[in-house]
Amino acid sequence: MSESVSVRCPACRREHLYAAPAYPCECGAPVVPPLDPAGTATAVTHRAWDDEWISVRCTACGREGEWPRPELGCTCGTLLRVPVARASAEDEEAEPPKAPAPRRAFQPITIRTARDAVTAAAVYLRWLGYRDIRRADQRPTSGIGIAAHGLLAQVDPTVRPASLRDVECLWLTAMTESAACVYFSLSGYAPDARARADTLGVPLFVLDLTGTPQPVNTLADELDSTGAC
Known part of the structure; x- marks a missing residue:
């Protein structure tokens, strides 16, 4: 404590x-x-x-x-x-002490505000093994962008489902930075956004109020299982 x-x-x-x-x-x-x-x-x-x-x-x-x-x-x-x-x-x-590499069980951050949603996504990405998590250089079309080494993520804390345009814009921005991308939404995704994410290779997650990202598509399932490569 x-x-x-x-x-x-x-x-x-x-x-x-x-x-x-x-x-x-x-x-x-x-x-x-x-x-x-x-x-x-x-x-x-x-x-x-x-x-x-x-x-x-x-x-x-x-x-x-x-x-x-x-x-x-x-x-x-x-x-x-x-x-x-x-x-x-x-x-x-001081030189930091060494620690074991295996991932521990994920410990979520309860979501009460938009700031909590960003924190929950950052904690999850760090748990997956991504480093140097920071605010993204470019502001997304909606929500908040965060970045890690080799990854661009979008956190959408709004009450509307993420749209096809939201997913495409994230993917295009990640392409210009030669990075992979992942989307976190509190309210899910429009059907055409989910279909487009599968063709573009974008993992989709829904953040529940406990702060635990729930995989929406197969790409997200794979990322959750394997972590950062």
């Missing part, structure tokens, strides 16, 4: 006790962003990928991954960005 810190809202001055959530590393150990008890919380006024994600090293295996920056909603309506401690120079230079 992570240590709780006191967080003061800069808008209403209320104090809250906050503990950072733990995320599952590929090795199976929990990863918790290190909080700075001496830092000052700031109000979130706009969204930017670089501000929302931080690099955290797993203390068990040494892998470094991108995870959501801790946030807390105050009762006054202000969304607070909780301060995170910086790693010391010794921690940054």
Whole structure:
């Protein structure tokens, strides 16, 4: 369990006790962003990928991954960005310990917001073995694009099924970057989108509210079974 810190809202001055959530590393150990008890919380006024994600090293295996920056909603309506401690120079230079390679059981992230959907997809891709997960350079036609080494993924948290155009645009963008692609949707896919994905070689997943990607086509089944090549 992570240590709780006191967080003061800069808008209403209320104090809250906050503990950072733990995320599952590929090795199976929990990863918790290190909080700075001496830092000052700031109000979130706009969204930017670089501000929302931080690099955290797993203390068990040494892998470094991108995870959501801790946030807390105050009762006054202000969304607070909780301060995170910086790693010391010794921690940054230390050689990470070795860890076993086999994949552990997937540990999903419950989906309550669009941000959670992106986190769930990123956690799943990391579990499959993809590295360097980040925001995609090009914005997709709908949803949010994330990328990993050799892969482009689209996460669609909207309430409408993904369309034929959505799937084709993802595939075309991936082709220009010489990358494979995969689609995650909360609301499924239109019939023609599913048919087109099969011909283009695009794995399709539906994210259920537990955060577990459910394969929709055979390509997704194969990816889930084999992981990143």
